[in-house]
Amino acid sequence: MRRSEIPSLDDLRAFHSTARLGSVRLAANDLALTHGAVSRRITKLSEDLGFRLFEKSGRGLRLTAAGEALNLTLVRFFAELATTIDSLRATDPGRNAVVLSCEPSVAMRWLIPRLANFQSAHPDIALHLSVGGGPVEFRRDRIDLAIRRLDFALPEAWHVQRLFAEKVGPIMSPQLAPAFAAGDYIALGSRTRPDAWSHWLSAHPSVRRPAEIRYYDHHFLVVEAAAAGLGVALSPLVLATDDVDRGRLIAAAGFDPDGSHYGLIWAGNDELGDNARTLAGWLHEECRQSFG
Template identity: 30%
Template sequence: MPRPPASCSAAMRSRATRSPSSSSELRAGLLQHELAGRLRRLGRGGRRIRVARQGPDDREGNADRARHGAGALLQIDGFHGIAPCQIISFNREHPRPLALGQRRYLFASLVSYTHKRMTTRLPPLTTLRAFEAAARLGNFSRAAEEISVTHSAISHQVRALERSLGTALFHRNGRRVTLTDAGRHFADRVGSALREIGEAAYLIRRSDRDKNVLTITTLPSFAARWLLPRLGRFMERHPKIDVNLHTSLGLVDLERDGVDLAIRFGTGEWPGLEAVKFLDDELFPVASPRYNRGRLPARPAELAKFRLMRSDDEFWAPWFRAARVKIDEPHSLVFNDSALLLQAAVEGRGIALARRSIAEDDLRAGRLVRVFDISAPARGANYLAWPKGKLSPNAALLRDWLLQERDLRPS
């Protein structure tokens, strides 16, 4: 490695004795040393590189005239922390000032190298993703739901990014957040960059070698209780299509994860997606016909005497209102997966509050029975969704087949 010039070494020695706040100056000195070594390597093969000292009033043109035959001196003071005393020059075997194009080439090499050094200081990508979602949605809770993390995780990621950048990106007023001026500017650039990355990933996933792969995503409960018993018929009809089934309790970013079609439960409104209603839904109590030796409650008011079960996103209160009984929300056995809830009911563990869409096959097979002929509306419906304007041919085949299957087997 080339030795640093005397002026640079002296500068580093003097800066090393200063307060800790001068560590950035020390790093700048080390960067100067590395740049000098890089430029010396550029000078191999007939060129000679040297690092010289520049006077405080020198400019590029003045240096050319004052040091004729010694090469052109580049004025780089204040450029990304490089001290004004450090300038770069070189000459050929027959010394003469460099032409403007040659000086620009050297300066471009310097800029490129310094830029590469700076790009290693990118903020953590997880913080950028959390910030972009929060900035776009204007709400930490909605951002947390979109990328399947907690509200606290979004808050911590945004604060970590703000510490990394050294500036506030949001104004915080209780639960309400708004972007600062710096935050708005940064959000535009980060959002654009992440969209470009997503589009590039989408194009790669849609390459010729993947044209016969169909990726779908849905809740584990819907996959287990409704989709899988039927999906085999689609695969028999389209044997050349490889189906990749992805299950998740959280919302999946369809473009980022290369998903062709999603079966989602909700309102049908998701940013960047097109959706068509697939199955309406409703809630009602179900139990195994063998539960409690077949002695099931005769009236809704008697439910309070039995072991009740539910999923973590559905409550008994709406059904109690529909049944016109005054029962407080019970301390139920709660499941985060509705498929496990129904399996517990099939095994006689209790009475479950079930959605029709995932209970209908068990009802038809006699593994479960409805306890009362009373239903409450669900909080949403089942939708087929795909990236806006990007419905692949295979996804269109599956969408149309699912709609036909729904009509053949009404819920």
């Protein structure tokens, strides 16, 4: 086979994931693609190779004989590729670096202001910060650890350590406290949690309702808007704790647990290196000091 005839790696991954999980839908979730994208890649691969890879089996799919043979080869190929990459990374002198992924608002409002302390205590560890939310592509993005709000399904193989309980409450500049008490205020919310205000107000019937609710794209924008006096923001404690401690913002009704948690996660097949363990220990201590 000439190099030009070798199928696309993306198409092979779509096929292999579908064969491994037994479902195009599950493969789409695994690859962070749409159902249609995975189906198109499998169809294209079948057309490029000139033979069928799957056939109908009741309401599901099963591999053809040719598909089974191809998948067995891909199992060995991807396993050998992963082993080679891990071996090369282990001998890379730059691997003393640790890559931490964190949700953008938490990174900006809580983590970054504390990272100078980590670097001062561990100057030999090169910490790289990546921002993102939801599922994590540890191997693809070379991420060692991730901080996430645990509000999405996690693979069973992943390691998860809880960091702190999520608490939310209304925050505002001190000048807006009388307006909040009187119900003469604009509520500020994040589009990432559009129902947060309605849930909070239902749980606090004694609080006066706002004149209106306005939404921003991200929580860190909501907090800054509250500090600028634009309204009363419903904010997670993790994003407001420093400003509340400094008196820049006040939390007139306190913060209540919403039932969710933030956690530190890493890929289940990977053992944490010494530097990643050091970072994990530091994060736990910082969370203990911030949230008890």
